[in-house]
Amino acid sequence: MENYDTLSIPEATLLQNKLRERVDTSERELSIQWIGGADVSLNLYSTTIYAGIIVLSFPALQPVGWSLVRAETRFPYVPGYLAFREVPALVEAWRRLTLKPDVLVVDGHGIAHPRRLGIAAHFGVETGQPSVGCAKKLLTGNYHEPGLLVGDHSPIMAGVEQIGYAFRSKSKTAPVFVSPGHLVGMENSLQIIRQCIGKYRIPEPTRLAHELVNRFRRGELPEGVG
DNA sequence: GCGACAG
DNA sequence: ATCTTGTCGC
DSSP: OOOTOOHOOOOOOOHHHHHHGGOOOOOOOOOOSSSEEEEEOOTOOOOOOEEEEEEEEEOOOOOOEEEEEEEESSSSOTTTTTTHHHHHHHHHHHOOSSOOEEEEEEEEEEOOOOSSHHHHHHHHHHHHHEEEEESSSSSSOOOOOOOOOTTTTTEEEEETHHHHEEEOSSSEEEEEEEEEOOOOOOOHHHHHHHHTOSSSSHHHHHHHOOOOOHHHHTTTOOSEEE
16 A cells, blocks of 8 residues: 555545446445444644544444554545545554454445545455445435435435435434445445444444544553554 | 535 | 534424
8 A cells, every 4th residue: 555645636536546446346245243443533733643443243233352543644634535544544453453353334435435435445445355434424426315214215326326325323313324335235335334223323333433533532542452 | 617525 | 523511302
């Protein structure tokens, strides 16, 4: 994996177009024993990022391990290029994990991206690991509001192409946006997230990863694995 | 040119 | 993304 810090936006766009050719979103039978959640936390106006991955048993969703990494980024946040900011630290956190999950849920989009290479798909291709994207806001595409009950969903469309699902993870609450990352199909991604629902809007892997990295950033947890 | 815009 | 208490609605 090359260094992203000095890439210009046009260069980053070229790399995305090249990496997207390697994305595989064919449906498959997934036997999941461990599922991971990945997220990043940072202080406003700071280039220090606190990345973390939490591993949960599946389908019980009980924490069994984690990895925390502090890193510096020069790449700014630009919508559509989030991966260039967060993926390097997440890959390092992944590398240090002793128990690798069978699939990783990343905070952000999978192929529901202008060039079909959101952070979850980007991470998946760079590591060769199955991944799913679950975002709190839409980046690109259109959808009709799904029903108001847990489990209700509707496709996110980019023209005639389906790029994800608007999924009601909690009744009468704003939906989350699910899309395949790498080595996971469209239906697979929805089934995976559906099985990660707890008491809150945000699916457990992502929610617990967010909680983890925030404690790390505040100094309540040390860098390392556990 | 205008609006939209993950974290 | 982060800073934050109360408050409204189911």
